[in-house]
Amino acid sequence: MDVRDFLRTVRRSWWVVLLSVMVGLAVAALVTVRTAPRYAASVSFFVTTPNQGVTDAYQGNVFMQQRVKSYADLLQSDRLAQKVVGKTALGLTAEEVQARVSAAAIPDTVLLRGTVTDTDATRALRLTEAITAQFIELVKEVETSGEGRPAPVKVEVISGPRVGSSPVSPNPARNLALGALGGLLAGIGLALLRTRLDTRLRDSVTLQRATGSPLLGEIPFDAAARTAPLIVGDAATTPRAEAVRKLRTNLRFVDVHEPARVIAVTSALQGEGKTTLSCNLAIALAEAGWRVALVDADLRRPKVAEYLGMEAGVGLTDVLLGDVNVGDVVQRWGDKSLLVLPAGSVPPNPSELLGSKAMADLLLVLRESADIVVIDTAPLRTVTDGVVVAVQADGALMVSRYGRTDRGQVGAAAQALQAVSVRLLGCVLNMAKLGRAETYQYESYRVDVPAGPAAAPPSHMDTAPAARGGGFPGPEQTIPDPTQELTRLPR
Incomplete structure (x- = not known):
């Protein structure tokens, strides 16, 4: 994971980060409120050697610096705590006194x-x-020799x-700062x-990896x-319409060398928007x-006729059974x-x-009567209908829903x-989140189209297919009547 992926991950889960910071602040505030205030009293000592001559001043200074480090431990010792408890009525035990005392020798000094x-x-x-x-x-007792000689060091409060x-x-x-950081x-x-x-x-990159196909x-x-x-x-x-275009x-x-004229639109699971995309693509x-x-080849849950507002009583099933002519x-x-064959x-x-x-046989007839055939099929992970139809098509288009489909299921x-x-x-990738930059770009180049069935095509629509060439075959300039263009299937 590089820096860009890291930032994208944090931005995607910004609410998790924000909630964690708020929890950290709440815990820090609770600990602060429930912690009893503590006061600190301090004292500084100066350790020296009495009657020290100038000749041995340096050696004495080094000696005292080493001595001070030992006195720091002595200040926190059990022996001193016992003496304090015995001499002073503070209502504390020796262990409690030790817990309240800390000592530190100031480096390179005798303080x-x-x-x-x-x-x-x-x-x-x-x-x-x-x-x-x-x-x-206590220092006098420790440093005084058994022969009654005075202590070689002297401790003074400064x-x-x-x-x-x-x-x-x-x-x-x-x-609060630590709570927020944590x-x-x-x-x-x-x-x-x-x-x-x-x-x-x-994201689209994960989808491409899962399917092994281009986006x-x-x-x-x-x-x-x-x-x-x-x-x-x-x-x-x-923007949704522009994305379909x-x-x-x-x-x-x-x-362009092997164009797909019969396209099966499918998905891994139900509810990923394949039927809507099939209609809009057509x-x-x-x-x-x-x-x-x-x-509409999704014979288990047909929706094409419902979306297009068409009669759905008779359709593909009746044609395949030989009851009616296509x-x-x-x-x-x-x-x-646009010719539509409902599921029936x-x-x-x-x-x-x-x-x-x-x-x-039906697909052969449709291939001869139309430039492009779009087939809405059933989800692949639910039933085998989608695979059966896709085998007979020139290719399949996989539709996956953002934030819902598992990449393992898509794979x-x-x-x-x-x-x-x-x-x-x-x-x-269907129902994806559109970035602000993309939204701005679309709004900047948006062309308003009058509403209504007789509205003229938008100016940003592709130019006439006959003048462009490309992967799809060139369309006819006139639209034939379906009953004359589609032949009767053998019964």
Whole structure:
């Protein structure tokens, strides 16, 4: 993970980091409030050698610096604590006295500093005074030889004892800063862990790796798509519609030498938006002038007719059973060169019906009657219908939903297609988050299109297919009547 991935991960889980910082501040504030204030009393000692001549001044100074380090331990010793408890009535035990005393030798000097901390400022001062007196006496006892010679060192008080008027702990500013820092580090750690454990698709790079195919489109999330799923009317000028047009353009150039005329649109799981994308892709292709046939081959949960507002009673199932002619049930949508074949009734054996010879014959007829055939199929991880249809198509388009589909499920779906040698044209990340920069760029170049079925095509739409060339075959300039263009299937 490089710096850019790290920053992207933290930004994606910003609420985790923010919540952790708030928890850290709350814990620090609680600890600060519940901690009793402690006061510090201090005293400084000067250690020297009496009657020291100038000749041995340097040696004596080095001797005393080494001695001071030992006196620091002596100031915190059990022996001194016992003497203080025996001489002073403070209501403390020797262990409690030791716990309140700290000592430090100032480097490269003969100064020794002692500090006593207590929740009671008066008691801290009294204890410091007692320790000062008993420490000087204890040094004399330790340093005096058995022959009655005077001690070779002398300890004098040069500062204190005195106690501060303000408590030394707790320190609110320091505690809150440490709490915020701890919360920040914990939040970043949780964000990284969350990213590692979260296997759902969060970016297009992961989707490409999972499917092993190029990214052909990234459809942004649009809350209005729940009530207006099609890119017509006011929705024709949204970033979602522009993304579908970009998908249309990318799909044309997947392989210019071997263009895909029959495209199966599928997904790994249900609810990833494949049907909506199939309808919108067919509409976008028809807007560019191609003759498009949209087939609802999801015979278990058909939705194409519902989205397009068409009659769904008779359709693909009835054609495959030989009950009706395809030319009698195919319907033209609006004033565009878009022919729609609904699913019809739900059969008891969808997989067998979709893999039958009648389905193969139907695709041959549609291939001759339309420039491009878009087939909406069932999810690959749920049933085998999608694989059965994709085998008969020129290629498949994998649709995955941002933040919902597991990359392992997408990979398994792609492997299911590869196992039967299905050509995976590419993948589409649906309902993705659109960055601010992309939104700004789109709004800057947006062209408003009048609403209504008779509205003129937007100015940013692809130019006429016949003048461009590319992966798709050139469309006819006139739209034939479906009943005349589509032949009757053998029964």
